[in-house]
Amino acid sequence: MTTAPITGTWFDGRSAAGNPVALAIDGTTLAATLADGEARRWALRDVTVAEGFEHAPRMLRLDDEGVIEVTAGTGDLAVALRAAGVQDGPVVRMQRHRYAAVLGLVLCIAVGIFAYDAGLPAAARVAAEHVPPEVEQRIGAQLRDHADDMFLKPSRLPAERTASLDRRFAQLAAQAAPGVTYQVVWRRMYDLHAINAFTLPGGTIVMLDGLTDVASDDALVGVFAHELGHVVHRHTLRQMFQVAGIGGAVGLVFGDASATLTTVAAMVLTVGYSRDMEREADAFAATALKASGIPVEPLAEFLATMQAREDERGQVPQFLSTHPVSSERIDALRRAAGTAASVRPVAPP
Amino acid sequence: MRGIGRAWRAAAWSRAIIDTPEPPPAVSTLPAAPVAAPEATATAHPAPEDRLAGYEAPFLFTGTGAEYFRIWVVNLLLSLVTLGVYSAWAKVRKTRYFWQNTRLAGHAFDYHGRPAAILRGRILALLLFLAYSWSFEFSLNAGFATIVVLCVLAPWLLLKSAQFRLRNTSHRGLRFGFDATLADAYRVALPPLVLWLGTVGAGATIAYRQSAGVFAALIILPLLLSVLMPWIHARLKWFVHAHASYGDRMFRFEPAGKAFYKTYLKAAALAIVLGIGAFAIGTVFMSLMTIARVHETIIQLVAVGLAALTYALVLPYMSVRLQQIVWEHTQVDATDGQPVVHFGTTIRAWPLLRLVFVNVCLTLVTIGLYWPFAAVRFARYRIECMRMSSIAGIDAVTRARLTPGTSAVGDAVGDTFGFDIGL
Numbered sequence: 001m002t003t004a005p006i007t008g009t010w011f012d013g014r015s016a017a018g019n020p021v022a023l024a025i026d027g028t029t030l031a032a033t034l035a036d037g038e039a040r041r042w043a044l045r046d047v048t049v050a051e052g053f054e055h056a057p058r059m060l061r062l063d064d065e066g067v068i069e070v071t072a073g074t075g076d077l078a079v080a081l082r083a084a085g086v087q088d089g090p091v092v093r094m095q096r097h098r099y100a101a102v103l104g105l106v107l108c109i110a111v112g113i114f115a116y117d118a119g120l121p122a123a124a125r126v127a128a129e130h131v132p133p134e135v136e137q138r139i140g141a142q143l144r145d146h147a148d149d150m151f152l153k154p155s156r157l158p159a160e161r162t163a164s165l166d167r168r169f170a171q172l173a174a175q176a177a178p179g180v181t182y183q184v185v186w187r188r189m190y191d192l193h194a195i196n197a198f199t200l201p202g203g204t205i206v207m208l209d210g211l212t213d214v215a216s217d218d219a220l221v222g223v224f225a226h227e228l229g230h231v232v233h234r235h236t237l238r239q240m241f242q243v244a245g246i247g248g249a250v251g252l253v254f255g256d257a258s259a260t261l262t263t264v265a266a267m268v269l270t271v272g273y274s275r276d277m278e279r280e281a282d283a284f285a286a287t288a289l290k291a292s293g294i295p296v297e298p299l300a301e302f303l304a305t306m307q308a309r310e311d312e313r314g315q316v317p318q319f320l321s322t323h324p325v326s327s328e329r330i331d332a333l334r335r336a337a338g339t340a341a342s343v344r345p346v347a348p349p
Numbered sequence: 350m351r352g353i354g355r356a357w358r359a360a361a362w363s364r365a366i367i368d369t370p371e372p373p374p375a376v377s378t379l380p381a382a383p384v385a386a387p388e389a390t391a392t393a394h395p396a397p398e399d400r401l402a403g404y405e406a407p408f409l410f411t412g413t414g415a416e417y418f419r420i421w422v423v424n425l426l427l428s429l430v431t432l433g434v435y436s437a438w439a440k441v442r443k444t445r446y447f448w449q450n451t452r453l454a455g456h457a458f459d460y461h462g463r464p465a466a467i468l469r470g471r472i473l474a475l476l477l478f479l480a481y482s483w484s485f486e487f488s489l490n491a492g493f494a495t496i497v498v499l500c501v502l503a504p505w506l507l508l509k510s511a512q513f514r515l516r517n518t519s520h521r522g523l524r525f526g527f528d529a530t531l532a533d534a535y536r537v538a539l540p541p542l543v544l545w546l547g548t549v550g551a552g553a554t555i556a557y558r559q560s561a562g563v564f565a566a567l568i569i570l571p572l573l574l575s576v577l578m579p580w581i582h583a584r585l586k587w588f589v590h591a592h593a594s595y596g597d598r599m600f601r602f603e604p605a606g607k608a609f610y611k612t613y614l615k616a617a618a619l620a621i622v623l624g625i626g627a628f629a630i631g632t633v634f635m636s637l638m639t640i641a642r643v644h645e646t647i648i649q650l651v652a653v654g655l656a657a658l659t660y661a662l663v664l665p666y667m668s669v670r671l672q673q674i675v676w677e678h679t680q681v682d683a684t685d686g687q688p689v690v691h692f693g694t695t696i697r698a699w700p701l702l703r704l705v706f707v708n709v710c711l712t713l714v715t716i717g718l719y720w721p722f723a724a725v726r727f728a729r730y731r732i733e734c735m736r737m738s739s740i741a742g743i744d745a746v747t748r749a750r751l752t753p754g755t756s757a758v759g760d761a762v763g764d765t766f767g768f769d770i771g772l
């Protein structure tokens with residue numbers, strides 16, 4: 001043998017006292033020579049060769065007969081093993097490959113982007129379609145009861161006012177989404193002027209009294225159309241699945257890291273999804289309004305007002321926490337309004 | 350070659366009171382070929398760390414960020430592509446990397462957890478989590494039923510995860526062990542669980558029935574929970590440390606309740622002093638900013654930042670002090686006339702805080718890519734702060750034997766489910 005000798009310590013699994021050994025691989029056997037000259041042999045196929053690391057001793061596991069800890073940096077065990085036909089597993093070879101880090105990183109990012117952009121939304125859509133309507137109804141009812149207990153109060157609007165609005169909503173829904181179950185409930189919050197509307201699973205659309213202070217009737221129908229878009233696309237249910245999926249994926253990346261890092265990353269990533277859903281609901285609203293001959297501009301104007309309030313007072317209206325409004329969204333609505341129903345000219349923002 | 354410098358530094362740390370070298374290397378009696386062996390060993394890793402030089406044994410960590418980065422990336426990719434199934438295998442690979450790169454008195458640790466068991470454990474944990482997060486969407490009663498079931502299962506999970514972790518870790522060919530009973534687990538976990546369940550229950554009832562009894566429970570139970578917290582925490586550490594074993598050597602954990610109470614009180618006092626300071630500074634800043642009509646979000650951010658700063662100063666102090674206490678109270682029992690083995694850690698609050706701060710910042714700036722480097726740096730600091738000492742020198746370790754009637758390969762039947770919950 002011309003290579004440097006391989007040395008290690010054999011622990012027999014019965015005692016923690018180690019026996020220094022000199023090792024050789026000869027054909028299909030592992031031969032160890034103890035300090036007192038005694039020789040031991042094991043068939044290589046009975047030896048589990050642990051993955052080697054740069055600075056760690058390599059473990060040759062002998063099951064009932066303990067383990068040989070090969071001293072790091074002595075001899076070339078890897079060469080001897082290869083010569084004897086003992087191969088590293090594919091994952092170990094990948095880990096050790098020169099470009100593994102770069103390639104792995106690029107692939108990770110590609111897989112991540114694909115999963116985020118297409119994979120997870122598609123999976124969530126399929127999953128949402130497989131949830132029976134009764135289950136969705138039940139979840140929605142549960143959430144509604146909870147919201148009614150915690151922060152919602154009965155509406156103070158006159159009954160004929162809400163009834164006339166509900167009639168206009170029904171006309172639009174019959175026209176744009178026939179056969180879709182939904183119900184509108186009017187509520188107010190402890191903060192009387194809270195302006196918001198949101199959708200719960202199962203088709204419940206909650207409209208807050210505060211909306212009627214700011215929005216014209218056409219704009220209110222617009223807001224309703226937007227929420228109906230969430231119902232038609234089953235956004236709440238899809239979002240529930242997407243949040244779960246993102247949580248799992250982020251856990252894979254930072255699972256062994258801190259819980260805070262995992263939560264923050266998951267929150268940042270889900271914001272992107274709600275933005276996509278808002279866009280989808282806006283597109284539905286624009287089409288539905290135009291189909292019913294109702295102008296889109298009041299909705300765009302309402303969103304612009306909400307956005308302006310944020311800029312001026314440095315205080316975020318509640319509406320924006322559930323509906324991130326951006327100039328891009330308002331522009332998209334106005335473009336949609338301009339292209340088809342040229343009822344009114346597009347006002348430059 | 351950073352490993353060598355580190356080894357020398359670690360060797361310098363160990364105080365040589367009694368020089369007890371490892372059983373005779375007897376190099377000269379080795380047959381012809383391996384004669385040069387000791388020299389080869391010496392160049393790779395200097396001799397002093399290869400024995401328990403007298404009184405104190407150093408812990409050494411030989412992993413590097415660059416090497417772990419490649420392992421992390423490849424395993425992450427495989428986990429993503431297999432929709433998380435491979436993550437159990439990745440877990441084993443990563444745990445092995447950290448254990449095999451950890452050396453005590455020159456010899457490494459090893460990890461034997463089986464991926465299939467971890468996968469089964471993860472599936473079970475996922476099912477429990479799904480049950481927990483979906484049951485409330487169905488009905489309040491289903492939600493509470495799930496919480497009660499989880500509370501009943503929690504001590505069992507605690508026991509199983511400690512068992513899985515220790516029984517699958519070895520050093521010098523001997524497995525660690527964990528021999529607490531399910532009854533022990535329930536005794537430790539029930540007081541906090543009952544207090545917590547009571548608080549949650551009272552909180553839920555208050556919405557329906559505002560009676561004096563419910564109000565009293567809502568005040569007394571959380572108060573009791575916080576007063577008992579140091580005791581509960583100390584008992585949890587006792588549970589894990591007192592039931593551990595290495596071969597036939599049993600670990601022992603001296604009662605640490607008093608020391609825990611002292612630390613918690615000091616931390617609370619520190620938090621109050623810092624809190625008052627932060628509040629004073631905060632109030633001045635707030636009023637100045639309100640006058641200057643600063644955006645409300647920025648004002649809120651400043652307030653959160655001040656609170657986080659207080660938290661960031663108190664938490665490392667407490668965590669470091671508790672780690673010191675836990676290890677000071679941990680010993681390996683005397684058997685066949687052998688003296689006791691003691692442990693300690695030289696971990697300090699300020700270096701820990703600096704390390705965590707740098708790690709978090711760099712991980713955020715690199716959108717996560719720094720994470721493997723951070724994990725290695727953190728492990729190195731934590732592990733190399735650890736000390737083991739015994740007046741018997743290395744004999745204290747090498748005389749450990751396999752417990753009669755057990756197998757060197759552990760009981761594979763026992764770990765149907767591998768839980769890898771950190772404690």
Ligand SMILES: [Zn+2]
Nearest residue numbers: 226278281323
């Ligand atoms: Zn919306």
